Amino acid sequence: MTDPVLSVRDLRVGIGRREIVHGVSFDVHRGQTLGIVGESGSGKSMTVLAATGLLDAPGATVAGTSTLTTESGSVQLVGASNRRLRSVHGGQIGFVFQDPGTSLNPLLTLERQITESLEAHRKMGRQQARGRALELLTAVGLPDPETKLGAYPHQLSGGQKQRVMIAIAMACDPALLIADEPTTALDVTTQAQIIELVAQLQRDFGTAVVWISHDLGVIGQVADDVTVLRSGEAVEQASVSDVFDHPGHDYTRELLAARPLIGRDGPPAAPDASVLLDVAGLDVRFEISTPVGKSSVHAVKDLSFQIRRGTTLGLVGESGSGKSTVAAALTGLVQPDAGTATLDDVDVFGVRGSAQKAMRRRIGLVFQDPFSSVNPRARVAATISEPLIVHGLAKGRHARAQRVAELLDLVGLPSEYASRFPHELSGGERQRVSIARALAGEPDLLILDEATAALDVSVQARVLELLAKLQRELGLTYLFIAHDLAIVQQVSHDVLVMRDGAAVEYRPAAELFASPHDEYTRALLAAVPPERPRAVAPGAPK
Missing domain, CATH: 3.40.50.300 (P-loop containing nucleotide triphosphate hydrolases)
Structure with missing residues (x-):
C-alpha cells in the first residue's frame, strides 16, 4: 500500500x-x-x-x-x-460541512462560489473556471446546471445545496475530502443520493x-x-x-x-379505541412572490386521516411533502383553505376566543430543533411554567414549582435542572425539557414534528423509549412526524405516507411494512441504511 x-x-x-x-x-x-x-x-x-x-x-x-x-x-x-x-485548503483538501445553508454565501451566485477556488488555486481565467463549474454541477447531479450557475443558495433545496457544497469541495480535484456530518440534516432518500454521489466521485478521482x-x-x-x-x-x-x-x-x-433499523418490532397492538382526531379534506395553499409575480404553492392536498385515542400515527415523507404544514394547521399556526378537523367532536379550525385557547391546550407540539425551540435566556423552570401560567393550571409559585418538578421527573430529569439555562443542557436534555413543556398543558394529542431528527442516534433511542413509556403510563396520543421509516416503524400503530402534499399510502403500520403498495414507500424503505455494512476491503472501489 x-x-x-x-x-x-x-x-x-x-x-x-x-x-x-x-x-x-x-x-x-x-x-x-x-x-x-x-x-x-x-x-x-x-x-x-x-x-x-x-x-x-x-x-x-x-x-x-x-x-x-x-x-x-x-x-x-x-x-x-x-x-x-491557505494554499492547501480548497486546493488539496476539500471540506463539506453539516449545514449547507450556513456554509454557502447567501450573497453570491453558485457560479461565483465554485469559481473562487478555481481562480485562487488553479489560476484559471473567468471563462475556463465557468466551464469547470458547469462540469461540476453536472457531475453532482444538479438539475438544469446551466441555469443554476446564476442561482443563489436560497433558491435551492437542502439536498441541492449539499450537492453544490460537494462540487465546491471537489472543484480542484483535492487529494483529501473531509465530510463532516454531510447528510445529518437531509432526508433518508437524499442522504442515500449524497452517499452514492461521494462514492462515485471517489471512484472517478481516487480521493481519500x-x-x-x-x-x-x-x-x-x-x-x-x-x-x-x-x-x-x-x-x-x-x-x-x-x-x-x-x-x-x-x-x-x-x-x-441504537441504530434505527427496518424490521424491528413496533409498539404492541393497541386495543380498539375511539377516534380522537378526525381530519377530512384538509387543503392548504401558500401565496409566494416570484420574479414574475404572485404564485401559489399547494402544500397539502385533500388530506384525510384519523388518530385513535392512545395510539401513534406516523406521518412520513421527504422535506416539502407537507408534513409540518399539517402540524401547523392543527395547532393554529396556519389557516387551512378547506377541510375539517375535529378533536372529540370539537371543531379544531372553527373555534374562536376562549374556546380557541382551550383547544390550543388540548394539542401539544414538540419541535425538531431543541436548541432553538426553548428561550436561551429563560431557566428550565420558566420554560415549563409558561403553559401552566397561560392556562391557569397551577395557582401560585409553590404549586408551579411542584408541578415543574413532577414534569421533570416524568421526562427523566432531576428536579435541580429547573434552575438551569438551556446552554447547560445537552441536546437530548433540551428535548426532554421541550416534551415536559408540551405535557404541562395536559394535552389530549401531542404532535412531535421531527422531534428526534436533530439528535444523536443513541440520544434519539432514549427519547423514543421515553415517548413509549409516557404513552403506556399516561395513555398519550401522538402524531409522530418524521422522514425516516425505520423510526416510524418503531413507534407507530398506523402510518400515513405523504408526497407533494398528498397521501400515497395510509394503512396500519404492520401491513404497510410487510407489504408496501406504493413505489415511493418502497423507495423510502430502501433508503434506510441496512443492518449490514458494505463489506469492502480497504482501498477497494465501492
Whole structure:
C-alpha cells in the first residue's frame, strides 16, 4: 500500500488547561474512506479540524503530527503557517460541512462560489473556471446546471445545496475530502443520493475521504475503516466489517444497538379505541412572490386521516411533502383553505376566543430543533411554567414549582435542572425539557414534528423509549412526524405516507411494512441504511 494521504499521530487538543482530544492516531489512503464516529461532544469534529489546521478556538493548543502527502510532496499541517494552510485548503483538501445553508454565501451566485477556488488555486481565467463549474454541477447531479450557475443558495433545496457544497469541495480535484456530518440534516432518500454521489466521485478521482458521523448505520455504508471516538479518545479502530461483526468496546455496541433499523418490532397492538382526531379534506395553499409575480404553492392536498385515542400515527415523507404544514394547521399556526378537523367532536379550525385557547391546550407540539425551540435566556423552570401560567393550571409559585418538578421527573430529569439555562443542557436534555413543556398543558394529542431528527442516534433511542413509556403510563396520543421509516416503524400503530402534499399510502403500520403498495414507500424503505455494512476491503472501489 502507498503512503497515506493523511497520517495523524498522537494528536492532542487542549482548550485552556483541559485536554479534550487524547492522543488520537489514524491513517487514510488514496481511494479509501475512514469513518470517524461518536456522539456529540466525543471530539470528532475537533479532531479533524485540528488535524487539518482549521481549529481556531480561543486558548486552543494542538500537539502531535498531521502529515498530508500528495503528488507535490508532504506538508505538516499541525503548526503550519496561515499562508501554507491557505494554499492547501480548497486546493488539496476539500471540506463539506453539516449545514449547507450556513456554509454557502447567501450573497453570491453558485457560479461565483465554485469559481473562487478555481481562480485562487488553479489560476484559471473567468471563462475556463465557468466551464469547470458547469462540469461540476453536472457531475453532482444538479438539475438544469446551466441555469443554476446564476442561482443563489436560497433558491435551492437542502439536498441541492449539499450537492453544490460537494462540487465546491471537489472543484480542484483535492487529494483529501473531509465530510463532516454531510447528510445529518437531509432526508433518508437524499442522504442515500449524497452517499452514492461521494462514492462515485471517489471512484472517478481516487480521493481519500474522512467521513464524520454520529450514526454507525451511515458509516457502514461509506467507510472502509472506522475510528470510534468517546470523550476525545479512540476507543476502537478496525475495519468496518470487524466493527459490525465483532465490536470490541461496549460503547461501540451501544452505538450499534441504537441504530434505527427496518424490521424491528413496533409498539404492541393497541386495543380498539375511539377516534380522537378526525381530519377530512384538509387543503392548504401558500401565496409566494416570484420574479414574475404572485404564485401559489399547494402544500397539502385533500388530506384525510384519523388518530385513535392512545395510539401513534406516523406521518412520513421527504422535506416539502407537507408534513409540518399539517402540524401547523392543527395547532393554529396556519389557516387551512378547506377541510375539517375535529378533536372529540370539537371543531379544531372553527373555534374562536376562549374556546380557541382551550383547544390550543388540548394539542401539544414538540419541535425538531431543541436548541432553538426553548428561550436561551429563560431557566428550565420558566420554560415549563409558561403553559401552566397561560392556562391557569397551577395557582401560585409553590404549586408551579411542584408541578415543574413532577414534569421533570416524568421526562427523566432531576428536579435541580429547573434552575438551569438551556446552554447547560445537552441536546437530548433540551428535548426532554421541550416534551415536559408540551405535557404541562395536559394535552389530549401531542404532535412531535421531527422531534428526534436533530439528535444523536443513541440520544434519539432514549427519547423514543421515553415517548413509549409516557404513552403506556399516561395513555398519550401522538402524531409522530418524521422522514425516516425505520423510526416510524418503531413507534407507530398506523402510518400515513405523504408526497407533494398528498397521501400515497395510509394503512396500519404492520401491513404497510410487510407489504408496501406504493413505489415511493418502497423507495423510502430502501433508503434506510441496512443492518449490514458494505463489506469492502480497504482501498477497494465501492
